[in-house]
Amino acid sequence: MSTPVLRVRNLNVWLSNHHIVRQVNMEVPDKCVYALMGPSGSGKSTLLRALNRLLDIYEEARVEGEVLLDGVNIYDPKVDPIWVRRRIGMVFQYPNPFPHMSIYDNVAIGPKLNRMVKSKRELDELVKWALEKAYLWDEVKNRLDMPASKLSGGQKQRLSIARALALKPRLLLMDEPTANLDPVATEKIEELIVELKKEIPIVLVTHSPEQAARIADYTAFLYRGELIEVGPTGRIFTQPRHPLTEKYLLRRL
Numbered sequence: 073m074s075t076p077v078l079r080v081r082n083l084n085v086w087l088s089n090h091h092i093v094r095q096v097n098m099e100v101p102d103k104c105v106y107a108l109m110g111p112s113g114s115g116k117s118t119l120l121r122a123l124n125r126l127l128d129i130y131e132e133a134r135v136e137g138e139v140l141l142d143g144v145n146i147y148d149p150k151v152d153p154i155w156v157r158r159r160i161g162m163v164f165q166y167p168n169p170f171p172h173m174s175i176y177d178n179v180a181i182g183p184k185l186n187r188m189v190k191s192k193r194e195l196d197e198l199v200k201w202a203l204e205k206a207y208l209w210d211e212v213k214n215r216l217d218m219p220a221s222k223l224s225g226g227q228k229q230r231l232s233i234a235r236a237l238a239l240k241p242r243l244l245l246m247d248e249p250t251a252n253l254d255p256v257a258t259e260k261i262e263e264l265i266v267e268l269k270k271e272i273p274i275v276l277v278t279h280s281p282e283q284a285a286r287i288a289d290y291t292a293f294l295y296r297g298e299l300i301e302v303g304p305t306g307r308i309f310t311q312p313r314h315p316l317t318e319k320y321l322l323r324r325l
C-alpha cells in the first residue's frame with residue numbers, strides 16, 4: 073500500500089463529556105473509497121467531522137489525538153483550520169447549496185473568497201471544470217444563472233460536490249450523500265464517486281452496507297465509537313473477523 077493520504081492516530085472525541093469516538097486509528101490510501109459503516113448513533117458523523125476540524129465550531133466538543141494529512145497534523149496549533157477545511161472538503165447528507173444564489177455563484181464563491189483565481193476567465197474555467205467533474209455540466213450549462221433552489225435533489229447534491237471540488241481538495245469527506253435521494257439519483261452519485269476517487273480519495277459515511285459493498289475499496293465498521301474492524305471491502309463482507317461485524321452484516325445489531 074502506498075503512503076496513506078490520511079492517517080488517524082488515537083483519535084478520541086467527547087461531546088458534552090460523552091466519549092463518542094474512542095481511540096480510533098485508521099489509514100486512508102490514495103485513489104480509493106474508504107467507507108465508514110455502522111448503526112445509527114455509532115459516531116460516524118462525529119468521526120468524519122473530526123477529520124477536517126469541523127468540530128471546532130461545536131463548543132461542547134473536545135478532540136484528542138492526531139489526524140495527519142500527508143504527514144501534517146491538522147490539529148497542530150500552527151495549522152490554520154480554514155486551510156484544513158479547504159484541503160479536506162465535506163459533502164453532507166442534506167445538499168446545502170445557497171438556494172437563492174445562482175448555480176454558477178454557488179461553485180464560484182469558494183475559489184473567489186480564497187483568491188484562487190486571477191481573472192473572470194480563469195474562474196469560468198474552474199466552475200466549468202468542477203461542474204463537469206460532478207457530472208452536472210451538461211444539465212446546467214445553459215442555465216448557470218438559475219437559482220440553485222430550482223434543481224432536483226440529486227442535482228443539488230452534485231452541485232454540493234462541485235462546490236467542494238472547486239477548492240481542489242486533497243481529500244473529500246461525504247456523510248451519507250445519497251441518504252435522501254431516489255435510486256436513480258443514488259446510482260449517479262455512486263458512479264461519480266467511483267470516478268472521482270481516481271484523483272481524490274473519498275471517505276464515505278454510509279449506514280448502507282450494500283452501498284459500501286458496491287463502491288468502497290476499504291470498509292471500516294464503527295460500533296459505539298470504536299473502529300471494530302477494517303479491511304478490503306471484499307474481505308469484510310465475505311470473511312468478517314470480528315463477531316460484531318458479522319452480526320451487523322446479518323442485521324442482528
Ligand SMILES: Nc1ncnc2c1ncn2[C@@H]1O[C@H](COP(=O)(O)OP(=O)(O)OP(=O)(O)O)[C@@H](O)[C@H]1O
Nearest residue numbers: 087088090092111112113114115116117118119279
Ligand atoms: N452535541 C452533542 N452532545 C452530546 N452527544 C451528542 C451530541 N451530538 C451527537 N451526540 C451523540 O453522539 C453519538 C454519535 O452521533 P453521530 O451523529 O456521530 O452518529 P452517526 O453514526 O452519524 O448516526 P446516524 O447514522 O444516525 O447519522 C450519538 O449517540 C449522539 O446522540
Ligand SMILES: [Mg+2]
Nearest residue numbers: 116117118247
Ligand atoms: Mg450521521
